[in-house]
Amino acid sequence: MxxxxxxxxxxxxxxxxxxxxxxxxxxxxxxxxxxxxxxxxxxxxxxxxxxxxxxxxxxxxxxxxxxxxxxxxxxxxxxxxxxxxxxxxxxxxxxxxxxxxxxxxxxxxxxxxxxxxxxxxxxxxxxxxxxxxxxxxxxxxxxxxxxxxxxxxxxxxxxxxxxxxxxxxxxxxxxxxxxxxxxxxxxxxxxxxxxxxxxxxxxxxxxxxxxxxxxxxxxxxxxxxxxxxxxxxxxxxxxxxxxxxxxxxxxxxxxxxxxRIDHQVKVRGHRIELGEIDAALAQVKGLSRGVALTIGEPKKLVAAFVKEAQATLDTQVITAQLEQQLPEYMVPSHLLELETLPLSANGKIDRKQLLNEFMALELKQAEFEAPEGELEEQLAKIWQSLLKRPQLSRHDDFFAIGGDSLSATQLIQTLQQQHIIPTSVSLTALFSAPSIASFANAITQAWRDLSGTTSDTDELFEEGTL
Incomplete structure (x- = not known):
């Protein structure tokens, strides 16, 4: 034809x-x-x-x-x-x-x-x-x-x-x-x-x-x-x-x-290209990636960043390096460290999700409920390390507190390497049960299905950590 x-x-x-x-x-x-x-x-x-x-x-x-x-x-x-x-x-x-x-x-x-x-x-x-x-x-x-x-x-x-x-x-x-x-x-x-x-x-x-x-x-x-x-x-x-x-x-x-040109913002009377701040963040030694955005009214500049593996720099060091590259009014007033930057369905930086991350910092912490049992405590410890969170409630949603597909993949790999979960538990299980409590239940059920028993959680967990 x-x-x-x-x-x-x-x-x-x-x-x-x-x-x-x-x-x-x-x-x-x-x-x-x-x-x-x-x-x-x-x-x-x-x-x-x-x-x-x-x-x-x-x-x-x-x-x-x-x-x-x-x-x-x-x-x-x-x-x-x-x-x-x-x-x-x-x-x-x-x-x-x-x-x-x-x-x-x-x-x-x-x-x-x-x-x-x-x-x-x-x-x-x-x-x-x-x-x-x-x-x-x-x-x-x-x-x-x-x-x-x-x-x-x-x-x-x-x-x-x-x-x-x-x-x-x-x-x-x-x-x-x-x-x-x-x-x-x-x-x-x-x-x-x-x-x-x-x-x-x-x-x-x-x-x-x-x-x-x-x-x-x-x-x-x-x-x-x-x-x-x-x-x-x-x-x-x-x-x-x-x-x-x-x-x-x-x-x-x-x-x-x-x-993007449409990432131009006006802060304290100055027109600022957020891409220029992103480029300056990329020049900071030890940073894997950084993204700038504005929050609040009147608007203030903030930035989220991901460090390279083994990098030891802190926010003061990053700010000092930015001050050498940018005028004072373009240096973000607050820096937020993340394990990974949130992404849209097509794999691009999700600025709306980043904005939610910063806004969450200004809200009072939701009612806290400590993890229960050895399995939930073990999960909480690994989540805290991966997401760099000082404290986690057993009902916190992995993806709502900063997790994404990459960090979820890293989590599943870590849990499998430590024999906390059987190989039958995949990334899909985390998407279906994204809280510590619900994911622990999913893991428990997976071990039960594997062993064909109805043992209690602690016994199953002990078996899973051999």
Whole structure:
């Protein structure tokens, strides 16, 4: 069947991080340009296999399906019960010899947490990451679990520009001046501009709005001519998509992503780009990631951060380093340490959840009920260490007090290593029973099912800790 190259291939909705979700209409030519270039460059073929960890309403799934199937490759699908279970992913990766990994960074992080205690090397030939900042710890951890120096392909772009528009291939030692993996350079047949408010190109190192041009651009926002005209503009005879992202060019031609333009805030009369504070946090030695936001009225700047493993710096040290990089009015007044930063369903930083974290600090602690019995006390101790909480009630919800899919994966691994839970208890059990009390009941029932007895909790717990 013959299909016109400019005919609609699919409509996919944006994540809604900037407001009302919008239906992005992509044509065959735009999407095929991205897919064909990557398949050709990385030798994706009929022997390639990918584990489809991205949901179908997220545009990374477009490559999972059409990228692999267009060359006769295979797509390994997940059922809903195992969609967030990294232990299941690891078994499927080995069972089906998955060669290509394609996800947001947090999902690879979850896989590597589980793989650390597995002697088998990961069978990947390519690892593609996009959708969020990529920490500098991921490349060496990935290399430690693979056969050889496989490429970690860091990519970026927009749903409105055929999945990806830029890439940075990472191998070997990372440059010392990097604070995170940069955006890299435009993909073939695509181009970028860094534009100031007057529509002029910014010099190297000067931040501006990222505009994407070339063959990957979407046809339109389906059924919204006004928004299409606002976001897809003509300049110098070429069509461009205004991403709403901030970035800058380095002298070597690499692009650096600096966050969203709509994260600009006004504090004490000063207009502040939160992305600039995020970038300064990324420069602090010992920090894995930091995110700034505002709370309250009048607004005040705060920031949440995650430390690197073994890092010993405290909030005073972080503040002192920020004061060397930023003017006084841009230094956050309060810093909150978290084990991991909360993420949206698509793996991006969930600023609304972060805001709830800070607001919770200003509320009186809810009625406290101490953990009961040896199993609950053991769980509480591990949760406190993992989530860095001084005190936990037996009815606290793991995910409401700062836990996420990554820390949940780490929790399940720790409990299995200490033989507190049987292997039949997976991440799904924690999602179903997220409090200390309910999770302890689930563990107790799992041991009973395994032993075929109705022993009391303490006896079961003793058996589980041998």
């Amino acid at each position: 013959t299909v016109a190259t400019d005919a609609p291939a699919y409509v996919i909705f944006t994540s809604g991080s900037t407001g009302e979700p919008k239906g992005v209409e992509m044509c065959h030519q735009a999407t095929a340009n991205t897919i064909d270039q990557l398949n050709r460059h990385y030798a994706i073929n009929s022997n390639s296999r990918v584990l489809a960890v991205s949901a179908l309403d997220f545009d990374l799934s477009v490559y999972d399906l059409f990228g692999l199937l267009s060359v006769g490759g295979s797509v390994v699908l997940l059922n809903e019960a195992s969609r967030r279970d990294a232990a299941t992913w690891l078994e499927l990766v080995h069972q089906h010899h998955v060669t290509t990994w394609n996800s947001v960074p947090i999902l690879l992080d979850m896989l590597l947490v589980v793989a650390e205690n597995d002697a088998r090397p990961l069978p990947f030939s390519q690892v593609m990451l996009s959708g969020d900042w990529i920490g500098l710890d991921l490349p060496p951890r990935l290399q430690a679990k693979t056969h050889s120096q496989i490429p970690l392909i860091a990519m970026g772009g927009a749903t409105e520009a055929a999945i990806w528009s830029n890439s940075c291939e990472v191998k070997g030692e990372l440059p010392e001046h990097w604070s995170s993996i940069p955006y890299g350079k435009p993909l073939p047949n695509q181009t970028y501009r860094v534009v100031d408010p007057c529509g002029r190109d910014c010099p190297d190192w000067v931040a501006g709005e990222l505009w994407i041009g070339g063959m990957g651009l979407a046809t339109a926002y389906r059924g919204d001519k006004k928004l299409t005209a606002q976001r897809f503009v003509m300049a110098d005879g070429k069509r461009w998509y205004r991403t709403g992202d901030r970035g800058r060019y380095w002298p070597d031609g690499n692009l650096e992503f600096l966050g």
